[in-house]
Amino acid sequence: MQIKNLGNLSLDQISHELDQGGRFVLYHYCISALVITFKRRSDIYYIPPGQSRYIKGFRFAALSLLFGWWGLPWGPIYTVSTLATNFQGGKDVTMEAMYLLRHRNDKMINYDNPDTN
Template identity: 50%
Template sequence: MPIIKNIDSLTADEIHHELQKGAKFVKFQYCISVIVLTFKNSSDIYFIKAGESTAKHSLSFILLSLLLGWWGFPMGPLHTIKSLYTNMKGGTDITQELLSAHAYTDTGTGA
């Protein structure tokens, strides 16, 4: 089961209500390079409430990529730029993917 951050002590009903108002589940990307090795990874999942900015959650991943992503050749700069772009536009919204997977596991049939 993936880790979901920023969910605090919300109940399932409260999460559902927030999702109806426009909340979303988001992942951020980061890049770390060491000479010829470059690692492009995704963060844990963050629950972003309706109207909440993703900036405070994406900032650490932006800084991590800026500091450690460039140094791998040849893919470091490319993956760093992609990670920065993704994070600056608010991360990757995986709400539908996560809810679909959850519905599948709830019913046990996938239907």
């Protein structure tokens, strides 16, 4: 899973912005084709402090409203569920995303040859 909207922020800058109210959020969406319904998650989005989590989720809510409810029986059920998640500002995955970022940064360090770091 990819983290979007990070730019070139360092891990320290991200931690500071999270203390100021930034969040990592993912959204749900639903797409149906008669009897087949797919409920999926978006990539993780970084929402800086002061920006709305709801505006970013509106796009996924609109996608579900247009293409999600068609499939029976799960289309309407999944559509309502995705709308509920997105209208609450998405799913906050800040702790999980920070773990992934820290783990990714640890892999960049060459522990076998500390002189190259």
